[in-house]
Amino acid sequence: MSSSILVVGSVALDTVETPFAKVEEVLGGAASYFSTAASLYSPVNLVAVVGTDFPQEYLEFFRRRAINLAGLQVRQGRTFRWFGRYHLDMNVRDTLDTQLGVYADFHAVIPPEYRDSSLLFLANIQPGLQQEVLDAMPRVRLSVLDSMDLWINTARPQLTEVMKRVDIMLMSEEELRLYTGCSSVVAGARQLFNLGLKYVIVKQGSYGALLFGQDGSYFSAPAYPLEEVVDPTGAGDAFAGGLLGYLSTVEPGPDGHYRFEDLKRAVVHGNILGSFVCEDFSIRRLQQLTLADVAARYQTLVACSHFDPNWLPSHSSETSTAG
């Protein structure tokens, strides 16, 4: 049994420059990356807005992926555009330009057929809009929030109000430091639990991700070792897509909550989807992706992160037999 997933966020046209290549006006935006990743597991209900200039081919792509477009508004005007440039260390990028277009006066409208979605992802948009979505979806089983340095710096009180109402907060390490003022990620995550969050997930890019539970539980998820990164844009949103996509296939426990073991696996799925996205521009690599590909990387991550739970040498006897 699988549950449906609701996402509210941006659908955009991205122009991206890396030290090695450049693409113009390709499909981008947090909601696009998230939906493409999550729809590998379960149907996704998309809430976003595009302009009348949005390419038909991308709409058709969404429809082929079991991404419900009932909540996608098409408004007179230009689609949101983002221009970014990466450094040689691809963990670092500059935003050269942002053109809000039809997002300037966007308000989420949740179609009635979306109301039964059990999982909610509030991608990185203005915290006031995230509040409106939470108001409209009071019965959701699990809510996950993403944000960015812009809102921490300019709308901190509103962002804090949203954080108090969700189950899981996703943050990069830099965002966590910026929000909490803690130099230590462990201390910073602990501080966030004062807001009532159940889990905090710290995204660490090419270093993997950390999962902290309100009860002190902790998990460090390895990154998939990529030989080449073509474009890291959207990796955090694809991470969220893998996380919620996986959880959509899991039955919560008898108390209605997901088990920590399931959260752990979900974070590993997040890392896997994030790794695939980096292998090409836009959502291109996800287009061909199957769950069998995900399963293969899952096994690789098991193999490369598990080690003998006995801390002392266990084979003194083995060797004497062998000798």
Next chain:
Amino acid sequence: MSSSILVVGSVALDTVETPFAKVEEVLGGAASYFSTAASLYSPVNLVAVVGTDFPQEYLEFFRRRAINLAGLQVRQGRTFRWFGRYHLDMNVRDTLDTQLGVYADFHAVIPPEYRDSSLLFLANIQPGLQQEVLDAMPRVRLSVLDSMDLWINTARPQLTEVMKRVDIMLMSEEELRLYTGCSSVVAGARQLFNLGLKYVIVKQGSYGALLFGQDGSYFSAPAYPLEEVVDPTGAGDAFAGGLLGYLSTVEPGPDGHYRFEDLKRAVVHGNILGSFVCEDFSIRRLQQLTLADVAARYQTLVACSHFDPNWLPSHSSETSTAG
């Protein structure tokens, strides 16, 4: 059964400033950190030089730790001094001053009683000196090499010659990028195997460490989640101490080589010793440390990095029973 470990490197007096505190002329130097960590597991044979100003109390400390000082030269002059300052992000530091003192014309002399050491750590010193030590220790079972950006920039050909003669190379991510020119750690490590190395270990500070094998084997070791970092100085050398210390307690396989599973555990021990060092200035935290403390962190790392090897939800049946 345990083997003895030979280390050649610096013994120094460090003055360290962090955003929160400062210490002056405390015991420092790669060989000090390494020896203190490794001597938790096995006897350590130290080769280094200090000046006549070197505090007696530190010599006594070494002696109490089963650190053999037959190879520690005491020369007329000043002990090596290092002055460093950390940023708020403690992964970043500036070296304010380095005073070589008696290291300026140091040559390693290996006492005859050290010749049977089976494990060798060449801490970060001039590659020419590292060559001399390799010449003097032709029958060592395993050799591990550390270096730094200074030698990559100023003595690259000599460093490369040393790398061709050792089994394991330790590098930070930045050093690996600098040496190979590869932006990807995976591609960079692969490139190093052309030199004949058996393993490459990439130290990632608060993100843990990666172990690459010549045959394509790979392991990602989680970092111990520290709530507070007091001073990261020496973490890389304590890492090496945990790594070789653990291996000194392990019998190699019938072919004379260590098993990959043992290397994995050794890297975890390295991360653990590195984490302890960060909890206080100098080697202070290691002074009280017992193997029971190491074992406790080992269990924590097992618990926080292992996850269900089945990638699909396994409890659909469980829940139907529970419901």
